[in-house]
Structures are given as C-alpha cells and as structure tokens.
Amino acid sequence: MKNNIAKAPSLFLAVLIHFAPLLKMVQSTSMLAGSPLAIVLKWSIAVATMWGGFHAVSGASCDPVKITSPTNAVGTNGTVFSYTVTQCSAGTDGGHGFTASNRPPNLTLTTYQNGFPAFAIMSGTPTNFGLWVVRIQAYYTNGASVLASVPTNLFLVIFGKPIITNHPAGITTNAGANASFSVTSGAMPPPSYRWRLGTATLTGETNATLNLTNINSGHAGNYTVVVSNFLGSTTSTVAALTVNAGTGPGIVTQPHDATVLIGGATNFFVAANGTPPLSYFWRKDGNVIGAPNGPTNSLGNISTNDAGAYSVIVSNSINTVTSSPASLYVMRTPFISSVNRIGDQISLLFSKEPGAPYELVFSPSVPTNAWQTLSNLPSQSQGTINVLDSITNGQSRFYQLRLTIP
Numbered sequence: 001m002k003n004n005i006a007k008a009p010s011l012f013l014a015v016l017i018h019f020a021p022l023l024k025m026v027q028s029t030s031m032l033a034g035s036p037l038a039i040v041l042k043w044s045i046a047v048a049t050m051w052g053g054f055h056a057v058s059g060a061s062c063d064p065v066k067i068t069s070p071t072n073a074v075g076t077n078g079t080v081f082s083y084t085v086t087q088c089s090a091g092t093d094g095g096h097g098f099t100a101s102n103r104p105p106n107l108t109l110t111t112y113q114n115g116f117p118a119f120a121i122m123s124g125t126p127t128n129f130g131l132w133v134v135r136i137q138a139y140y141t142n143g144a145s146v147l148a149s150v151p152t153n154l155f156l157v158i159f160g161k162p163i164i165t166n167h168p169a170g171i172t173t174n175a176g177a178n179a180s181f182s183v184t185s186g187a188m189p190p191p192s193y194r195w196r197l198g199t200a201t202l203t204g205e206t207n208a209t210l211n212l213t214n215i216n217s218g219h220a221g222n223y224t225v226v227v228s229n230f231l232g233s234t235t236s237t238v239a240a241l242t243v244n245a246g247t248g249p250g251i252v253t254q255p256h257d258a259t260v261l262i263g264g265a266t267n268f269f270v271a272a273n274g275t276p277p278l279s280y281f282w283r284k285d286g287n288v289i290g291a292p293n294g295p296t297n298s299l300g301n302i303s304t305n306d307a308g309a310y311s312v313i314v315s316n317s318i319n320t321v322t323s324s325p326a327s328l329y330v331m332r333t334p335f336i337s338s339v340n341r342i343g344d345q346i347s348l349l350f351s352k353e354p355g356a357p358y359e360l361v362f363s364p365s366v367p368t369n370a371w372q373t374l375s376n377l378p379s380q381s382q383g384t385i386n387v388l389d390s391i392t393n394g395q396s397r398f399y400q401l402r403l404t405i406p
Helices: 002-006 008-028 036-057
Strands: 065-067 072-076 081-089 095-101 107-112 119-124 130-141 146-166 171-174 179-182 184-188 192-197 209-212 221-229 232-235 239-244 250-253 258-261 266-269 271-273 279-284 296-299 308-315 320-322 326-331 338-342 345-352 358-363 372-377 383-390 398-403
Touching (some): 065 146, 072 081, 081 130, 146 232, 184 221, 258 266, 266 326, 358 383, 372 383
Antiparallel strands (some): 095 130, 146 184, 221 239, 279 308, 358 398
C-alpha cells in the first residue's frame, strides 16, 4: 500500500504524457475550442482513462499480465480502421487473449496467437462517428480457468464529415415580420455553418439557426446553408423566403362612448382590417392597459376611477393606427338632495355628472299616471343643480329625478 501511494505522482505524470498526442489533436481543432464536446473530451481523457491507464503504466512488471498498447486511437467514419492490442505477461504457458466491449458499430476484435505473447486487432469500417470508451480486457489462463485478467479503457474518436438530418424549410410571410431558418446536422468534430442568400454568403451568420427581423422585399430569395468541418462540407436543400407586401391596419368601426352606473359593466369595441395578424393595445387617457389584447375591451364592476377616454392602437407587421377616443361616463343613482319651500316656490337641489340626461318630473299625487316634466338637463350638464317650481297655496307636489342611459 505504501509503495502504491509513493507511485501516485509519477502515475499522474505518466497518464498526462500518455494522452499528450490526443490532447494536442483536440486543441489543434479550432472547431472544438470552448464547445461542450471539447469539455467532454478533456473530462473523458482525464477520468475515463485514468482507471484503465493505471494498468498500462503502473510499474514495469508484466506479472501476471499487462496491456501494453496505447489507450487512445482515432479513426474516420466510412474508412477502414485497424488498432492492435498488445500485452505482456510473466507466464510463458497457458493461454492469453482479449475481449472488448462497447465497440463502435461494425468493428470486430480478433485475437491472434492464443499463446505467448498474444495480440488482437480491432478492425472494420466504422458506420458512425462519435466518441467511444472501449473496455478492453486482457486475460491469462492455464487452459482450464482464468488465472488473471486486467481491464483498460481505449478512448476512441471516430471522425466524420457533416451530414444534414433536417434541412431548412421554406417560409411565406409578410413584410415587417420576422422569420427563422434552421438546420439539424451531425459531424465529428462539430461543424461550422455558413448561410447564403442565392450565391452570396451572409456575413456573421454562422449558427445552425438564421434569424431575420423586420423583413422586407430585399430578404426574399433562396436560402441555403453550408455545413463544414476539416473532413469536408455539405450544402442543404434550398429554402425559399416569400415576402408578401401586405397592407397596414385601418379602423373600420371606431369605439363609442358609454355611460354606466357605478357597479355596472360595459364593452368598448373596435373593428379593424389589414394584413393579419393584428395586435390591439387598449389605452385609458393615453396610457396602455396591460390586460386586453383584442378588438374588445371589457370592463366590469365599474367605479368612478374607471371614467376616462379609451382608445386602441391596432398594429401589424406593416404599420400601426390609433382609434378615436371613446369616453366612459360613470353615473351615480340620481337623487334629490334637498327640497325647500321659498314663498310660492319649491327649491329642488341635486348633483349631476356628465354623460347622460336628467329629467325632473312632478305629480300632484302618488300613485300617478300623469308625471309631468318640470326640467330637462342635457347629457353634458354637470355640477350642483337648483330647480324652482312655482306652486299656489293648498297644492301638493311629488317629485322624481330620472336618469336615461343612452
């Protein structure tokens, strides 16, 4: 145990030296720098191979058996690959051999010279690209049973040129709108992207998604994307962008004034046309109301705080237009606050808000079928109102104040 601890610093250094070529390969591939794949590579090299690498570098002894071949390798998708696994052993009799699990598709492992020394070849034509940690087991037998076995990890990178699995699709939209094209692809190392409009490369557009904003007729045309890495490139199919000229919004029906008693409800409505989609932003006294976003603005349980001028901004990708303001009048239930006799006149006092007409009527008796108009007050009149009614001695009067909601 003490000897193993003493070997730890040299073991760590040996592992770093062991993987220096692969680290150099990863770092020299600019497409990997800073990407999640680079992090996976470096983490896998530092961790996954530390276990298996221990058996390949710990000590000079081959007793009982040790894998001596490198623990990293690279290949290319679609190209014949071959990797030789070697071992050493203190024994010269019995059998020596190998197994390998988690191999890339279409690669097989064949052991040669099932005696001393033994070696194996993992070969074939890879049918996929990516990263594999292949688990290799070297064993030593006496012919009847396994006397010793040692595992190690082979860190295998299979490079592959880009392939496109989902091509960008054509788009038809209106001027002023936004549009996005996207492509799905795979490659090892990860690819770069270059979007084109016709034959012209779009400067700075190097992601898998192309975002276009505030589109106009100049954006119309055929879009493609070139997907590349150091092994080659492939070009997507054409995706056409068609831009409709469209028309801006117009107000067909303006919102109308409304008069409501306290606690009541009402709706403001606007009818508009233009190229869809249309957006509606309702306002009260010039300030945008957050909730409504349609042609109807509904108000309920109305209070005097809701009184004001309501308008709506209608917009689409072409333009915006603002409606005329519509006033909301909030009325209290009418009542006569005081009735006083002054000589041969009756003084009737009450308050009135603008928004609806008042009618003051009288009758000499109750019940009555003959209410008579004493005074009419127009919708816009407001304030404290004093109406005088002339009477003669012995006459009686009953008064009623009426509110007519338009």
